[in-house]
Amino acid sequence: MTTETVKKEQGPAGGSAGAGELVLETSGVTLRFGGLTSLDNVELRMRRGEVLAVIGPNGAGKTSLFNSLTGAYVPQEGRIVFRPREGGEHSLLGAKPHVVSQWGLARTFQNIRLFGALTALENVKIAAETRLKTGPVSIMLGLPNARKAERASDRRAHEVLSYVGLLEKMNELAGSLSYGDQRRLEIARALATDPEVLLLDEPAAGTNPTEKLELEELIRRINTELGVSVLLIEHDMRLVMSVADRVMVLNFGKKIAEGSPSQVQRDPAVIEAYLGAVAEEDEAAVAQAVAEGAGAQEGAGSGADTDTDTDTGADAGAPQWDTEEHK
Amino acid sequence: MSIKTSAAQGAGQDSPKSATAPLSAAARLRKVHWYQEPRWRRLGALLALAVTLRLMTGEEGTTQDLFLALREDFTGVGLWIWLAIAVAVWAVREFLTDQTSRAVEGTKKVSAGPLDRVRQVWSADKRVRMGVLTAVLALVVFGPLGVERYWQQVLVDQIAIFVLLAIGLNVVIGWAGLLDLGFIAFFAIGAYSAAYWTGALPVQPPVALNNFLVLPIAVLTCLVAGVILGAPTLRLRGDYLAIVTLGFHEIVYLMAKNADGVTEGARGVKVERFSVDLGFFSYEWKLDPMPYYWLLVVFIVLAIFLFLRLEHSKVGRAWTAIREDEVAAAATGVPTVRYKLMAFAIGASTSGVAGVAYASKAGYFNPENFAILLSILVLAYVIFGGMGSIPGVLFGAAFLVWLPEYLREWVDPKDRYMYLGALLVIMMIYRPQGVLPSRRRKRELRMAEAGVGGADATGPAEGRQP
Numbered sequence: 134m135t136t137e138t139v140k141k142e143q144g145p146a147g148g149s150a151g152a153g154e155l156v157l158e159t160s161g162v163t164l165r166f167g168g169l170t171s172l173d174n175v176e177l178r179m180r181r182g183e184v185l186a187v188i189g190p191n192g193a194g195k196t197s198l199f200n201s202l203t204g205a206y207v208p209q210e211g212r213i214v215f216r217p218r219e220g221g222e223h224s225l226l227g228a229k230p231h232v233v234s235q236w237g238l239a240r241t242f243q244n245i246r247l248f249g250a251l252t253a254l255e256n257v258k259i260a261a262e263t264r265l266k267t268g269p270v271s272i273m274l275g276l277p278n279a280r281k282a283e284r285a286s287d288r289r290a291h292e293v294l295s296y297v298g299l300l301e302k303m304n305e306l307a308g309s310l311s312y313g314d315q316r317r318l319e320i321a322r323a324l325a326t327d328p329e330v331l332l333l334d335e336p337a338a339g340t341n342p343t344e345k346l347e348l349e350e351l352i353r354r355i356n357t358e359l360g361v362s363v364l365l366i367e368h369d370m371r372l373v374m375s376v377a378d379r380v381m382v383l384n385f386g387k388k389i390a391e392g393s394p395s396q397v398q399r400d401p402a403v404i405e406a407y408l409g410a411v412a413e414e415d416e417a418a419v420a421q422a423v424a425e426g427a428g429a430q431e432g433a434g435s436g437a438d439t440d441t442d443t444d445t446g447a448d449a450g451a452p453q454w455d456t457e458e459h460k
Numbered sequence: 461m462s463i464k465t466s467a468a469q470g471a472g473q474d475s476p477k478s479a480t481a482p483l484s485a486a487a488r489l490r491k492v493h494w495y496q497e498p499r500w501r502r503l504g505a506l507l508a509l510a511v512t513l514r515l516m517t518g519e520e521g522t523t524q525d526l527f528l529a530l531r532e533d534f535t536g537v538g539l540w541i542w543l544a545i546a547v548a549v550w551a552v553r554e555f556l557t558d559q560t561s562r563a564v565e566g567t568k569k570v571s572a573g574p575l576d577r578v579r580q581v582w583s584a585d586k587r588v589r590m591g592v593l594t595a596v597l598a599l600v601v602f603g604p605l606g607v608e609r610y611w612q613q614v615l616v617d618q619i620a621i622f623v624l625l626a627i628g629l630n631v632v633i634g635w636a637g638l639l640d641l642g643f644i645a646f647f648a649i650g651a652y653s654a655a656y657w658t659g660a661l662p663v664q665p666p667v668a669l670n671n672f673l674v675l676p677i678a679v680l681t682c683l684v685a686g687v688i689l690g691a692p693t694l695r696l697r698g699d700y701l702a703i704v705t706l707g708f709h710e711i712v713y714l715m716a717k718n719a720d721g722v723t724e725g726a727r728g729v730k731v732e733r734f735s736v737d738l739g740f741f742s743y744e745w746k747l748d749p750m751p752y753y754w755l756l757v758v759f760i761v762l763a764i765f766l767f768l769r770l771e772h773s774k775v776g777r778a779w780t781a782i783r784e785d786e787v788a789a790a791a792t793g794v795p796t797v798r799y800k801l802m803a804f805a806i807g808a809s810t811s812g813v814a815g816v817a818y819a820s821k822a823g824y825f826n827p828e829n830f831a832i833l834l835s836i837l838v839l840a841y842v843i844f845g846g847m848g849s850i851p852g853v854l855f856g857a858a859f860l861v862w863l864p865e866y867l868r869e870w871v872d873p874k875d876r877y878m879y880l881g882a883l884l885v886i887m888m889i890y891r892p893q894g895v896l897p898s899r900r901r902k903r904e905l906r907m908a909e910a911g912v913g914g915a916d917a918t919g920p921a922e923g924r925q926p
């Protein structure tokens with residue numbers, strides 16, 4: 134792990150620090166598995182405070198990109214830089230996963246990976262505690278600082294659980310929660326590490342429409358209220374179009390497009406990639422799906438203002454959607 | 461059988477001649493003979509088990525008359541007793557299931573009320589808990605005064621020492637989930653530390669110390685040994701780690717055995733016993749086992765007291781997380797290798813304390829006291845009692861050490877461990893979580909069996925590092 138600390142004076146670290154500044158930057162990232170190139174010269178530029186969606190057909194390398202960003206995979210070539218709010222920069226290439234998490238990148242998994250035999254509260258506490266510095270000796274001796282740390286992590290975990298709306302289920306086993314709740318618990322666990330960048334790997338997969346709307350609202354709140362930059366992998370185009378500020382498209386490990394949701398949708402390369410992936414499917418259906426997405430996107434708008442307008446009432450979200458779509 | 465008839469009828473309708481021959485062959489294959497029915501198969505298995513048990517418990521063979529044992533076993537009354545038991549078990553299982561299950565339900569319902577009330581009182585009132593704990597402690601401390609000298613010896617030399625070892629191994633395997641087969645190596649390191657620092661080895665220490673002063677040194681030595689072994693190997697998973705620890709044990713064991721000039725080799729070492737001399741107060745532990753027993757109880761209570769705090773703390777939760785999903789734990793910011801090392805080192809130092817205590821009690825030991833079998837036995841005690849649960853581990857170690865000693869009076873002493881093995885086999889089939897499992901472990905086992913979370917969630921990691 135190489136942690137060059139470059140002096141990079143960044144203004145007073147305010148909540149919504151410079152919007153144009155890059156928080157995550159990769160260049161030339163190439164990851165191979167034997168003969169298979171799962172990431173091919175990927176460039177990624179993520180601005181602080183934005184919601185950047187990564188889309189692409191299955192096997193495009195989206196999860197591999199996440200794994201490379203969080204130290205789970207080590208790409209053979211390339212540069213991955215993370216610039217924390219307090220200045221300096223960290224190279225994420227080949228960094229240890231737990232160090233990456235402590236620097237401020239937290240993630241969820243495509244296949245939910247909770248600690249199933251622990252309660253929801255304990256799951257979140259594990260994450261909250263990673264920033265506390267108490268050793269086994271002070272815990273064994275029951276020293277005051279250990280007890281204080283225990284209370285602090287408890288408080289923090291309660292806070293985060295109530296933020297995602299799981300407080301009343303905190304004593305249930307993670308493994309016995311519903312699918313949607315498990316996804317939210319994973320987000321809570323990631324949030325408890327106090328991240329600057331949150332990486333969500335298909336958070337809406339396997340959830341029902343109501344849960345999807347709740348999730349959408351949650352992602353927006355995390356982004357706007359907590360000032361966390363969100364990198365989002367998602368197949369649900371409506372969700373992507375409504376929460377993402379920008380979209381990046383991967384196909385066969387290559388970035389084939391990048392831009393605002395509406396730009397990306399019109400991009401011929403993207404349409405082709407999806408057509409190719411859907412293969413022999415009715416072209417008209419695909420075109421319609423894309424058009425539908427565009428309509429939704431216009432309704433949701435891309436500015437932060439419109440975003441907050443859309444979700445001022447979580448419950449009112451569902452009908453709103455419909456009206457927007459049929460406009 | 462019904463299948464056969466209906467198939468034959470169906471075929472008979474269109475082309476009787478050509479179709480019946482192959483079909484009846486298939487039907488014959490499909491036909492279930494009476495002896496293939498599960499019920500009768502179970503009877504057969506039970507009868508076979510009865511014969512096996514008779515052979516196990518029966519006459520011992522001799523080389524003079526090869527068939528003596530067989531003849532005796534098959535002619536005596538014993539065989540019939542075993543067969544009768546088998547048939548009785550089978551009959552109850554097959555024909556009285558309704559009654560038995562109703563009876564079980566009934567007792568459960570009857571006992572549920574009072575049990576719940578006891579549990580409520582237990583969890584609500586701190587004074588009750590303290591009272592019960594004090595009573596148990598008093599029983600543990602003073603109870604053994606009333607037993608025979610032989611059992612007092614067993615209690616100290618074996619039960620107390622193994623309980624301490626099991627508590628240590630529980631941290632490693634029960635909480636951190638690391639399969640350590642070389643645990644006894646640290647026990648040996650503790651014992652040899654005691655020998656070295658009290659000046660009992662051919663190589664002399666800079667200063668000869670009292671046995672009690674050796675304790676912290678042994679803890680530190682084992683801690684360092686644990687870290688040295690763990691640092692390069694804890695990146696390995698499951699089976700690989702087990703092999704590495706096995707190798708480590710073999711290295712320590714063979715060094716103790718072969719480095720005559722340093723360790724006295726197979727001749728063994730004489731060690732001074734515990735003694736205290738504070739000027740105004742001095743005491744020497746001599747041949748009476750009870751003072752050693754009380755000393756060990758202090759060690760055990762201390763260890764339990766310290767480790768219980770760990771279980772429900774940041775450290776215990778981190779261990780559980782690592783055990784359940786190492787990739788997710790690391791992604792959540794848990795420094796996995798550091799926590800695994802911690803568990804390894806804590807377990808090792810407990811083992812070291814046990815080593816010092818053993819050496820200073822026995823007064824003499826040799827490398828055979830640290831054979832690999834002991835590692836396996838301690839592991840069995842932990843698993844039998846219930847991994848991850850301190851009460852379980854205490855019970856497991858105490859019961860399984862006591863059992864072979866107790867069996868000495870009832871069966872051929874040479875066969876004792878055979879019964880222990882049979883007990884372990886039965887236990888792992890019918891109660892794999894152990895006698896008194898920890899709540900977390902029990903849930904894990906239940907979830908693994910039910911496959912909670914779907915195939916995706918329980919599947920392997922999304923790839924490893926390239």
Ligand SMILES: Nc1ncnc2c1ncn2[C@@H]1O[C@H](COP(=O)(O)OP(=O)(O)O)[C@@H](O)[C@H]1O
Pocket residue numbers: 166169170171189190191192193194195196197198922923924
């Ligand atoms: N650990 C691995 N070993 C071998 N191949 C892998 C591994 N991880 C990912 N891949 C391959 O990389 C490609 C991209 O996979 P992935 O990143 O999971 O795609 P996505 O998340 O976009 O569906 C796939 O072809 C996959 O088989």
Ligand SMILES: [Mg+2]
Pocket residue numbers: 195196197243
């Ligand atoms: Mg994926």
